[in-house]
Amino acid sequence: MSNDIQKNPSFLYARIAGVIQQQILDGILRTGDKLPSLRTICREYGVSQNTAMSAYYDLESKGLIESRPQSGYYVRYPRSRRPSLPNATTPSSMPHDGDPDALVSQVYGTLGEPGSLPLSLGTPANELLPIAKLNKGLMLATRSLTGSGIAYDKVEGSERLRRQIARWAFAMECNLGMDDVITTSGCLNALSYCLMAVADKGDTIAMESPVSFGMLRLAQALGLRVLELPMHAQTGVDLNAYEHALREGRVKASLLIPNFSNPLGSCMPDEHKREAVRLAELYNVPLIENDLNGDVYFGTQRPKSCKTYDRSGLVLWCGSVSKTLAPGYRVGWVAPGRFREQVLRMKLYHSISTASITQEVVAGFLETGRYENHLRKLRRTLHANQLNFARAIADYFPEGTRASCPQGGFVQWVELPRHVDALELYGKALSHKISFAPGRIFTLQNQYGHCLRLNYGLLWNDELEGTLRRLGELAKAEV
Template sequence: MKTLALSAKEHLYLRIAQSIERQIDTGVLKIGDKLPSIRMVCREHGVSMSTATQAYFELERKALIESRPQSGYYVRSCPRKRLGVPATSKPVNRHGNEGQPEDIITRIYQDISRKDLTLLSLSVPSDELLPIAKLNKGMVQAMRELPGSGTAYEDIQGNDKLRRDIARWSFTWGGNLEENDIVTTAGSMNAISFCLMALTERGDTVAVESPVYFGILQLAQSLGLKVLELPTNACTGVEIDALKKALERNQVKVCLLISNFNNPLGSRMPDSHKQEVVRLMERHNVPLIEDDIYGDVYFGDSRPLCCKSFDESGIVLWCGSVSKTLAPGYRVGWVAPGKFKEEVIRRKIFHSISATTLTQEVIANFLENGRYENHLRRLRQTLHTSCLQYIRAIAEYFPEGTKVSHPDGGFVLWVELDKKADTIALYEKAVRHKISFAPGRIFTLQQQFNNCMRLSYGVRWSDKLDDTLKLLGKLAHTH
């Protein structure tokens, strides 16, 4: 009965918040309008002070209203109405690739160690959002329990406990995996690397979204692969018709997609698209490497499905990691390679033998006892708040006509400035003002996205961040 009562109360405060949000969206309440007082909300809706306060807190969290001391609550903004969404990309894919500005990519990685910069360039959570103290205790526990305190090689396929936990966790997206389906790796990029090496030879073509994470492009080029960039929608991901045409022309040896909260667009493929992609892969017998590293960081009611959820033939190689949710430096990742398992294990033996024993054990223990879900719940709420605040700040401070993606998960926003803007030049100027972001040109091998940038909101929102985005917007006006 107590649980039911709490659920009803929670539903009530959300209902009040949603009612006010609709009035803001439709223009009934405009920016600067004063909202009814907490006491008035209590009288009008017959609710307690606690419920009314929770409703206003929910609206504050979404950056829709603000509290002014000694005055009350006011409508702050409705950024989704002010900012357009970037258009679907249209890569040309001329003969040969023009490459990436490698010097900028190198500098972005080097920015990690600079304590004087505000890092909007890296799609990882800041230290303050990670359960570091609990992980430290887990490390001590693992050293006590593992043979040789964790100094021995791990099983080639990976830590048994970790693989069992990953398989158990897959129920959240309909994975139906078993312990023996999983191979552990040193992070998600390591998993993708093993998959590409197992499935391709030099000169083969890999199809990817456009824009796509620059590390994937660097990896493909290092393996001597040709890259086919596909048109991609900022909301729904890769364009199915374009993928279908590429497969029908026998252009593609393997496909690599980030189906949930793509980096850098933040797009999420609808479930119907995921199912159709898998059917296309099966029909043309083309493997799909699915990078699902962001899938657990969703802002909605439930974890989105994966392409792997619809895989009945083993054609999908599902890759994941805790690098975006728990411990980037632990380098704990995995892959469920489907029918390509033996080929992937062979590449792992060639290149690493085993993954890190200690960190796999620590993560396995963390996943086992329910702490992971509790941590994720807090992380999602913090990131959702930051995302909404970033969009509000971009709407207020950036030049007229700026467009921005509206992700419902993940860590990043894709910002599109005027076509004449040069975000590499803007990056150079921003770094001099102690701000680092990722210019759009590094997310493609073609001459496109020169007027775009990726901003990470993997930090807790603060007045300092608001000032930083205000300054970046001011610099953007000059470009």
């Protein structure tokens, strides 16, 4: 290095940026890799903090790296190599009564087989969860609760947990009190109470399409008809179609996943949520909100919920820690607004109360800040995983494959070339101990036959990359 370069900060930061850029373009540094800290750059190159920051700003402006709050800088896959977004969905505008049960049972019947990776699930791997701390919390709860936690709790649920949930809701600018919250056995249980509270057998409810098969099966079990609404991969439900359905008086309620939908991964912009609530109020149609993934965001702050904009009590906000902390604890909740008494009655009829010990453990995590500390680590891991999945799909899957680009959550939607049959691919993948969720299980209509959902809530390693490579090769063989 010449003396001029050593003395000139503009040359120095350009040189540093150039070295890192070439490593990214050559594949030495790959998507999701963490870059050296600014302090390390200063020490290794003998430069000031400002020069090191200028180098990273230059790389950031080119879309090669990205900064993550309280974590550092990471390699970001170049936009030109990322898969294109899936097309907007176009489900039929009429309610349907399809039956995906057999396929869902087939998919979930393969879980737990030795040597297989659960790409079909939408939950984090156990290695990403604070199991030791949860076990310690269980011991503390057993000692602190009256009767070691074996007695029935109040129908409303644990006061301590409800108070913490109300406090937690302030992150999305939602003004809730303890008495506004009812605890449940997971989020699906909360959704069940809400649907029973606002709709009767034979009624039609509006849902996004594609949508969680658990929600579809729940609606069918309750004797409800489902109107599937079009979706955009980034912004969520089509508000024009949503308003059209409400205006025609065709639906008794809507059930939406505004934040990081399952399986598409979309997130409704805050102004869209505000408009969705306005339309619900205008046509007096309850909006049941599944906010299960709202805490797993990759940006700088939690996205707001529809409940944030609810002034009339028409939004029934449902959440849980089943995806983020302890799936088996089955701890969820609902803030049902004006439908509190109806939901409380449904809980009394169907379960009386929820398990007090697991509620106490979750309340402790929220109260002491352990939950937020865990979430920070989980978000960083999942964000890196999502970038790695995007790179793998671009590298290994057939030309023309599209994939969603979620900014939170656990799942990614993949749209293969239209003539690829995802069900046939699923059968062949199983013979290689690869399980994914075929797109057909996320609808009651005859659609999404060339689509699939992948779970990136796993440990990223050579084995996982090899699995995605093999899946891509199998898909290419179908082209």
